Amino acid sequence: MKKQYFINANIIDPHNSINENGGLIIDENGLIEAIGKKVNTNNIPSREKVIDLKGKHIFPGLVDMRVFAGEPGYEYKENFRTLSNAALAGGVTSVVTMPNTDPIIDNVSIVDFLKRRGRDKSKINVFPSAALTKNIEGLSMTEFGLLQSRGIIAFTDGIKTIQNTRLMSRIMNSAKDLGTLIMQHAEDYDLSKNGMINSGIIATKLGLSGIPAVAERIIIERDLTLLENIKCRYHISQISAAKSVEIINERKDKVKFTTGVSINNLSLNENDIGDFRTFLKLSPPLRTEEDRIVLVQGLKDETIDVIVSDHKPEDEEQKRLTFAQAATGASGIETLLSLSLELHHNGSVKLETIIKALTSNPAKILKINKGNLSVSNEADFCIVDIDKPWVVKKDKLVSKSKNTSIEDKKLQGKVTNTFVKGEELFKL
């Protein structure tokens, strides 16, 4: 690999508190040699080819903590190759994949298989998570220790919630002993049973059963209460309701934990479901505009640590059904950054805070050396024209599944180049 020189970029690297105009030098091994304002034409040898980014932005490659890959079992929805391409088009260079595959990622042999597949077929860094319970049945724990020794960095039942409180406390105890990260999808099943969208006027109007916000809050409050006595690494995968933000704020001083939010819940509300748009059947559901505003505020004041895409590819057959029968989830890894930038453009959240929630914060929670532009680290980064206008068209999406929640949405800001280990793997 030849040495690469970039100058005149607006670099934001929250991990190293860099937010300045400067340059970036990548060495022959794809590692970062130098970064920041000190890198400019004056200290680059004149014989070298220098790329002038003319004020475009450089961000660390995004770390997306909640992605459904489709391998194994659902390759027709997404495989590691198509996922990589979709991720690269969105500036994402590291993903945590959910264990909700067929078979479920819950034992050592399947992890070995998955790691090999991920390494062979994927162009980005894939960190598979494993299930908290066998076959995600919520009954008995998986082997956290053995799975960790094979490289699993996070445990979650993905789309499912541990309902049994005693089991949850035992999971937390084991996690405490082994230093395991637990990620919980917060939903009380008794309250959410048969629910499809937010409980309220829209559900009443459409004649659909609702999922009340309190179903999320009860699990959060339960887990945070357990956490007072059992100090383990605990992360709430996604929150959707204003009340959850309030609870998290109240408890933050008492116990240590982290919180994520889906870009869907930050950008859309229940009104977007319109006339039974199944692409907006999501979990947690889209809630009211008031909820959305409080979530954005939570991101702004850093009550919420992480933004995820909750990328859940579903093929047409799973969505061309009645709302009750349609699959849950939206494809979103390619639009994660662009949609997040909307919060910057409309003045609700500072750009640096957004980038932090997409890079250094998830990396810190996962304890991985990604999502930063530290010298001598692998050069995973993206170049972004943050003002470039474009329109989301599902047929133009790279992902194998086209179930975007924001079809025809006008966005501002697009990734123009994405690099992994110094190699340019995406170019607009």
Add this chain to the structure above:
Amino acid sequence: MATKTNKAIKISQKHLLGIQDLSINDVNLILDESKTFIKLNQSKNKKLNVLNGKTQINLFFEPSTRTQSSFELAGKRLGADVMSMNMSNSAIKKGETLIDTAMTLNAMHPDIIVIRHQDSGACNLLSQKVNCAVLNAGDGSREHPTQALLDALTIINRKEKIEGLRIAICGDITHSRVARSNIYLLNMLGAEVNIIAPSNLMPKEIEKFGVNTFTNMKKGLKDCDIVMMLRLQNERMTSSFLSSNREYYEYYGLTPDKLSHAKEDALIMHPGPMNRGIEIDTKLADDINRSVIKEQVELGVAVRMACLKIFCE
């Protein structure tokens, strides 16, 4: 309110999916057309040929007696070729999706499809995939427009107008498409609507529909002109909503005592089928001075004839 049918007025919608989509003109058009069929249905020769050569398919994914037979009879009286498909033992059971069924039927060039489905929004989905008009005969808990229209026609037949009436809808509102369609329609026609239900059967934020809500039946019935009772939909109840039928009857069953809080000449309505002794006292249900339940069924055929005629055009 009833203006003479003006031939220049056309229906604004291609499909009849819900009362929500209709304008006041649409509603008056349907009601006026319905009135012309009431007499016909009482006469000896009930056959017309206005839908000669037209094909009507009834797609019923949920069991139904009165709605299905009402639509079938309505189509036949207008001269249409009517095919009723009982979907509970058809291709759907073999794994065919609603859209595939729709495409198959569409290839047979029907002029109108009448659909009942257990999922809310099923008729909307169907209407996007076929070329002909789609009439909603009930979708999940969302809408049942022809029921609301026949209820309105029944009320107008007895009380001359709906504007200014106080109408109570009582029972399992959460699971009721009839309640939702009636709320939209009665509001549109100028009635004051009282909703009476225990909190467990009261949908979230229903008051935003512009209705008064009551958990106390006697208070809710006060000075009402019409008492519309709904069926307890046990088949849609997935967990314990009520302690028992006998307690429900005690608090929400229509009895002479509770009815005495309504106006003296208040009429009783019920979309059927009734659970006698659960939501309504059996004598009241049959009281010819108070109950218009049979009249609802009779006028139902007229309303469906009007809808078939209007949406086939």
